[in-house]
Amino acid sequence: MIEDVQRLLDRHRVLDDLARRQVTGRRAVIEDLQHRQNAADIRRRLRVLHPADLAFLLESLPMGDRRLIWADLDDAVAAEALLEVDPTVRESLIAATPTRRLVEMAAHMDVNDLAWLADALPPAVLQQVVVDLDDAERVLLRQTASFGTGSVGHLMTRDLTAIQESTTAADVIEDIRGRGALPQYADPLFVVDRRNIFRGAVSLQALLLAPAATPIADITRHTLQTFAPDDPAPAAARAFERYNLVSAPVVTDRGKLIGRLTVDAVVDFIQQAAERDALAMAGLRGGEDLFAPVWNSARNRSLWLFVNLVTAFLATRFIGLFESTITELVALASLMPIVASVGGNTGNQTIALMIRGLAFDQVSRANVRYVLRKELLVGLLNGVLWGGLVGVAVLVLYRHLWLGIVLMTAVLLNLVIAAVVGVFVPLMLHRYGRDPAQGASVLLTFVTDSMGFLLFLGLARLLL
Amino acid sequence: MIEDVQRLLDRHRVLDDLARRQVTGRRAVIEDLQHRQNAADIRRRLRVLHPADLAFLLESLPMGDRRLIWADLDDAVAAEALLEVDPTVRESLIAATPTRRLVEMAAHMDVNDLAWLADALPPAVLQQVVVDLDDAERVLLRQTASFGTGSVGHLMTRDLTAIQESTTAADVIEDIRGRGALPQYADPLFVVDRRNIFRGAVSLQALLLAPAATPIADITRHTLQTFAPDDPAPAAARAFERYNLVSAPVVTDRGKLIGRLTVDAVVDFIQQAAERDALAMAGLRGGEDLFAPVWNSARNRSLWLFVNLVTAFLATRFIGLFESTITELVALASLMPIVASVGGNTGNQTIALMIRGLAFDQVSRANVRYVLRKELLVGLLNGVLWGGLVGVAVLVLYRHLWLGIVLMTAVLLNLVIAAVVGVFVPLMLHRYGRDPAQGASVLLTFVTDSMGFLLFLGLARLLL
Numbered sequence: 001m002i003e004d005v006q007r008l009l010d011r012h013r014v015l016d017d018l019a020r021r022q023v024t025g026r027r028a029v030i031e032d033l034q035h036r037q038n039a040a041d042i043r044r045r046l047r048v049l050h051p052a053d054l055a056f057l058l059e060s061l062p063m064g065d066r067r068l069i070w071a072d073l074d075d076a077v078a079a080e081a082l083l084e085v086d087p088t089v090r091e092s093l094i095a096a097t098p099t100r101r102l103v104e105m106a107a108h109m110d111v112n113d114l115a116w117l118a119d120a121l122p123p124a125v126l127q128q129v130v131v132d133l134d135d136a137e138r139v140l141l142r143q144t145a146s147f148g149t150g151s152v153g154h155l156m157t158r159d160l161t162a163i164q165e166s167t168t169a170a171d172v173i174e175d176i177r178g179r180g181a182l183p184q185y186a187d188p189l190f191v192v193d194r195r196n197i198f199r200g201a202v203s204l205q206a207l208l209l210a211p212a213a214t215p216i217a218d219i220t221r222h223t224l225q226t227f228a229p230d231d232p233a234p235a236a237a238r239a240f241e242r243y244n245l246v247s248a249p250v251v252t253d254r255g256k257l258i259g260r261l262t263v264d265a266v267v268d269f270i271q272q273a274a275e276r277d278a279l280a281m282a283g284l285r286g287g288e289d290l291f292a293p294v295w296n297s298a299r300n301r302s303l304w305l306f307v308n309l310v311t312a313f314l315a316t317r318f319i320g321l322f323e324s325t326i327t328e329l330v331a332l333a334s335l336m337p338i339v340a341s342v343g344g345n346t347g348n349q350t351i352a353l354m355i356r357g358l359a360f361d362q363v364s365r366a367n368v369r370y371v372l373r374k375e376l377l378v379g380l381l382n383g384v385l386w387g388g389l390v391g392v393a394v395l396v397l398y399r400h401l402w403l404g405i406v407l408m409t410a411v412l413l414n415l416v417i418a419a420v421v422g423v424f425v426p427l428m429l430h431r432y433g434r435d436p437a438q439g440a441s442v443l444l445t446f447v448t449d450s451m452g453f454l455l456f457l458g459l460a461r462l463l464l
Numbered sequence: 465m466i467e468d469v470q471r472l473l474d475r476h477r478v479l480d481d482l483a484r485r486q487v488t489g490r491r492a493v494i495e496d497l498q499h500r501q502n503a504a505d506i507r508r509r510l511r512v513l514h515p516a517d518l519a520f521l522l523e524s525l526p527m528g529d530r531r532l533i534w535a536d537l538d539d540a541v542a543a544e545a546l547l548e549v550d551p552t553v554r555e556s557l558i559a560a561t562p563t564r565r566l567v568e569m570a571a572h573m574d575v576n577d578l579a580w581l582a583d584a585l586p587p588a589v590l591q592q593v594v595v596d597l598d599d600a601e602r603v604l605l606r607q608t609a610s611f612g613t614g615s616v617g618h619l620m621t622r623d624l625t626a627i628q629e630s631t632t633a634a635d636v637i638e639d640i641r642g643r644g645a646l647p648q649y650a651d652p653l654f655v656v657d658r659r660n661i662f663r664g665a666v667s668l669q670a671l672l673l674a675p676a677a678t679p680i681a682d683i684t685r686h687t688l689q690t691f692a693p694d695d696p697a698p699a700a701a702r703a704f705e706r707y708n709l710v711s712a713p714v715v716t717d718r719g720k721l722i723g724r725l726t727v728d729a730v731v732d733f734i735q736q737a738a739e740r741d742a743l744a745m746a747g748l749r750g751g752e753d754l755f756a757p758v759w760n761s762a763r764n765r766s767l768w769l770f771v772n773l774v775t776a777f778l779a780t781r782f783i784g785l786f787e788s789t790i791t792e793l794v795a796l797a798s799l800m801p802i803v804a805s806v807g808g809n810t811g812n813q814t815i816a817l818m819i820r821g822l823a824f825d826q827v828s829r830a831n832v833r834y835v836l837r838k839e840l841l842v843g844l845l846n847g848v849l850w851g852g853l854v855g856v857a858v859l860v861l862y863r864h865l866w867l868g869i870v871l872m873t874a875v876l877l878n879l880v881i882a883a884v885v886g887v888f889v890p891l892m893l894h895r896y897g898r899d900p901a902q903g904a905s906v907l908l909t910f911v912t913d914s915m916g917f918l919l920f921l922g923l924a925r926l927l928l
Contacts, residue, residue: 052706060826062834177673184708187651187668204651204668209641241735242516244648244728246710263727264708267734271705274738275820278745282816283809290821291834294841301813302846305806309850312805313857319798326790326797333790333797334783337913340801341776342769345747349765352746356739357754362524370526370755377758382766386773393777449801 043072051077055084058093062291067096079105083113087272088289090120103128111137112158115144152236153229155269156250156259159183162192163216165199170212172202185247185262191220198249198257200224226251227261233269238360240266277355280437283308307442315340315449322457325464331398332460335407338390340452343414346382347444350375350422355437358430372423379419383412402464410456414448421447507536515541519548522557526755531560539565543572547581551736552753554584567592575601576622579608616700617693619733620714620723623647626656627680629663634676636666649711649726655684662713662721664688690715691725697733702824704730741819744901747772771906779804779913786921789928795862796924799871802854804916807878810846811908814839814886819901822894836887843883847876866928874920878912885911 046054046069054073058066058081070078070093082090082105094102102121106114106129118126118141130138140158147153161182163172172189176182182189188201200220210219226249227236239245240263250259279288283304288297319326319336326332354371357363363371391408395401425443426436510518510533518537522530522545534542534557546554546569558566566585570578570593582590582605594602604622611617625646627636636653640646646653652665664684674683690713691700703709704727714723743752747768752761783790783800790796818835821827827835855872859865889907890900 050707052708056706056824056826059824060828060831062831062838173672176669182669185710204672205640205646208637208668208672241731242520243514246649246727263710263731267705267727267731270731270735271738274735274742278738278742278820279816281742281745282812284813284816288817290817290826291831291838294838294845297838297842298845298849301810301842302849304813305810305846305850308809309802309806309854312802313854316798316801319801320795323794323798327794330787330791331784333800334780334787336797337780337783337801337804337917338773338776341909341913342773345772346765346769348746349748349768352743352748353752353754356742360520360523362520362754364524367524367526367755374526374755374758374761378761378765381758381762382769385762385766386769390773390777445805449805453801 046073047077051080052084054081055086055089059086059089059289059291063092063293066092066291070096075101075104076108079108083109083117086289087120088292092289092292094120094122099124099128107132110159111140115141115158116154118145119149147229150233151229152227152231152233152250152261153259155233155236155265156227156229156261157183157265158259160190160257160260161186162190162196162257163202165191165193165217165220167216168212169207169210169214169216169219172207172216173212185260185264188221188247190249190257190260191216192257196257197255198226198251201249224249228253229258234273234359236261237266237270237273241270277359277435277437280435281352281355281441283442304442307439308445311442311446312449315446315453318450318453319457322453322461325457325461329403329460329464331400331403332457335394335403336453336456339407339410339414339456340449342386342411343418343448343452344445346379346415347418347422347448348441350419351426351436351440351444354423354426355440358426358436363427368423368427372420375419375423376416379415380412383415387411387415403460406456406459406463410452410459413455414452417451418444418448510537511541515544516548518545519550519553523550523553523753523755527556527757530556530755534560539568540572543569547573547577550753551584552756556753556756558584558586563588563592571596574623575604579605579622580618582609583613611693614697615693616691616695616697616714616725617723619697619700619729620691620693620725621647621729622723624654624721624724625650626654626660626721627666629655629657629681629684631680632676633671633674633678633680633683636671636680637676649724649728652685652711654713654721654724655680656721660721661719662690662715665713688713692717693722698737698823700725701730701734701737705734741823741899741901744899745816745819745905747906768906772909775906775910776913779910779917782914782917783921786917786925789921789925793867793924793928795864795867796921799858799867800917800920803871803874803878803920804913806850806875807882807912807916808909810843810879811882811886811912812905814883815890815900815904815908818887818890819904822890822900827891832887832891836884839883839887840880843879844876847879851875851879867924870920870923870927874916874923877919878916881915882908882912 046057049057054077058070061069066089073081078101082093085093097105099122102125106117106121106125109117111133114129121129130141133141144153144158161176161179163175167175187205188203189207190201191199193199199217200222201224202216202219202221206219206221225239225243225245227239229250229252236248240248240261245266246263248261249257250261251257284300288300292300322332354363357371387408387410390411391404394407395404398404421444426440429436429438429440510521513521518541522534525533530553537545542565546557549557561569563586566589570585570589573581575597578593585593594605597605608617608622625640625643627639631639651669652667653671654665655663657663663681664686665688666680666683666685670683670685689703689707689709691703693714693716700712704712704725709730710727712725713721714725715721748764752764756764786796818827821835851872851874854875855868857868858871859868862868885908890904893900893902893904
């Protein structure tokens with residue numbers, strides 16, 4: 001195990017190095033350590049890692065090693081790593097940690113982080129943690145919990161530096177000096193009035209350039225993107241991407257400033273959503289930790305595997321209807337999977353494009369008819385081209401004109417069906433509030449398999 | 465067409481509204497416009513859109529409407545929209561624009577944007593544009609072109625505000641006042657020495673709090689992540705994500721500061737990479753514009769469709785070997801696609817996990833053996849479970865014990881094969897510098913189809 005960790009730390013050093021080329025001192029230290037190989041050294045090396053790097057290391061380790069390292073970390077360090085790791089890995093770590101240690105870790109988190117993590121912690125831990133909070137913190141924790149996982153309220157931070165409209169530039173600079181340091185992404189500073197109603201923002205640059213006595217109200221910019229806590233996170237992520245935002249105020253419907261949405265939270269959200277989509281399209285529910293215990297992984301994949309089995313079974317029932325036809329010309333059995341496979345393949349191309357279009361709001365009622373017509377034409381074009389090709393191949397191989405014609409026609413028709421299903425299935429799932437990435441492919445394959453068999457064997461019975 | 469645009473603008477208004485809730489004035493204007501329906505109005509509405517919103521609108525319009533609106537835009541506005549649109553849509557717009565107008569548009573871009581766009585512009589346009597540049601700009605353009613598309617040098621901006629180490633806080637504030645405004649994400653300011661060697665950074669906050677006479681060298685932070693122009697963009701993106709960066713200096717190997725990598729460029733990169741992966745897994749080369757002309761789309765999908773046809777054809781050749789067995793028991797023809805389908809399905813789950821693991825550097829030599837063992841066990845477990853289930857189903861349906869046993873065994877073995885292939889194919893593609901998302905799935909399906917037919921029919925011949 002120690003060797004694995006060594007190797008990972010060494011690989012990791014490359015990235016670390018890339019990111020901190022400047023810090024030659026640290027580089028020398030790490031290179032120095034690289035040649036020794038004992039647990040005490042590793043422990044020392046882990047201690048100097050950035051929490052995000054530690055999280056990466058935990059994500060890259062098989063379960064046993066992951067737990068060994070995890071058990072060995074200081075509670076404060078472990079708390080920071082826990083905030084950084086991937087949700088599925090977090091789950092595995094929390095499950096492996098005794099309640100008492102989790103409570104200790106929680107004590108090292110501020111109430112913002114705690115609120116963010118609350119969903120993932122066992123209720124018993126949360127109950128013990130809440131006891132040590134003051135009233136304001138408890139209210140905050142409850143409020144955050146009330147926002148859904150996919151909302152701006154869930155992604156935002158409450159760690160903000162709001163300044164009063166009625167003060168002057170000099171007052172604010174004095175105030176910042178008193179605080180010592182601003183939170184990350186604190187530029188621009190948000191301006192509120194006495195009742196904590198959001199008024200606008202002042203950039204540090206404006207503050208820097210303003211004469212000391214300038215009233216804050218005079219340098220406040222009022223045209224700013226704001227979000228409501230119950231705005232959907234994907235829409236907010238698109239706004240961040242589109243307007244290149246770094247930090248945006250979150251405001252209640254009565255105008256009170258309650259938080260801040262920052263670009264780091266949005267980047268994580270985009271990354272995780274993209275990952276989830278890719279895994280969902282392949283038939284995995286939610287995320288899956290690459291190093292999850294075998295039993296968990298088997299269970300995670302079982303659902304779609306089962307659905308796939310059932311649909312495959314149902315689709316092949318069509319073959320049974322044509323057993324006599326197959327007995328007459330057994331070559332049909334060899335060729336029928338081609339029709340099904342080609343249909344599934346093109347249909348999945350259409351689905352991938354539709355999922356992207358829906359995610360970006362590019363497909364709407366206004367243009368769906370256009371998309372459908374286009375996909376139909378593409379299917380037809382490719383159907384004629386490739387259907388013709390396999391038709392000729394079969395003609396040459398089997399010296400059977402009508403077999404070639406039947407195969408060609410079935411491929412052509414199945415490509416057209418795949419185009420229609422590939423457009424409509426994601427659309428329907430989306431309209432009924434479901435994730436089109438989850439399940440669209442299985443449904444499509446069911447249709448293209450069934451129709452592939454039915455068309456090919458049906459045409460064969462009619463024409464041969 | 466006008467109605468479609470109206471509808472899109474209205475949908476879009478929701479997002480716009482979400483992003484600019486504060487700007488009630490603009491909201492009223494848009495609502496006011498919503499009720500009229502003529503081209504002049506639309507033109508006026510388009511003129512007030514943020515370039516990113518205009519880009520979104522262009523991406524959401526069928527080709528004909530897209531070109532109508534595009535032809536109608538002012539060159540300056542069109543230039544900004546061209547920088548914002550999706551690469552595939554950009555291609556379609558550039559192809560539809562006469563050289564003369566492209567040159568006009570290019571004249572509205574600064575040399576940074578031009579350098580960034582250079583790859584996409586036709587050589588004839590570039591030649592005419594270069595004539596109007598001064599020598600420094602020409603050098604810059606040539607340098608940027610020399611960095612590969614996937615490199616930090618290609619993503620970075622040269623628009624930076626470097627300050628001299630030898631000045632004082634008051635000098636810098638005076639300097640910023642002279643410039644009027646800093647570029648976006650200019651915090652922290654980068655510090656260089658007389659020879660333009662990068663020395664560190666000064667945050668606006670530090671500048672704000674420092675007494676006027678403070679030498680810049682005293683408030684410079686030296687431990688900062690830097691990148692080299694030829695660092696790979698994905699590694700830089702991971703560093704941004706991991707360390708929550710907003711802006712990082714790009715430095716040559718001799719230490720000269722040449723540019724700045726900013727979070728907006730990184731967010732775009734992450735988003736596009738994730739999209740490309742999702743489309744590639746479904747068998748689409750590169751991006752595809754949902755509204756591309758039929759002919760382009762058909763061509764874009766043809767490659768993998770052709771590969772799929774060939775592999776499906778080859779895989780089904782195995783069926784031909786067992787024609788006599790099928791003639792004896794025609795039920796085999798109905799059941800064999802199930803074995804192939806289940807194998808392809810689970811194999812693709814493994815591939816999706818591997819692609820993610822490889823993209824995040826979580827799979828390495830150090831732990832690949834662990835991953836393989838785990839996937840094998842998952843395959844075995846699910847094989848026993850679901851193989852057993854279909855075995856029993858067949859036993860009940862066909863009242864044929866040995867047919868059930870053959871199907872069960874074939875499903876079990878094919879799931880194990882799928883696990884091995886699902887781990888190794890992405891690994892091999894990755895090791896030989898290829899994108900595992902592109903092609904892994906087709907290769908896998910070829911193996912699981914072939915093996916599915918061979919195992920099931922082979923076992924049937926042996927045992928029945």
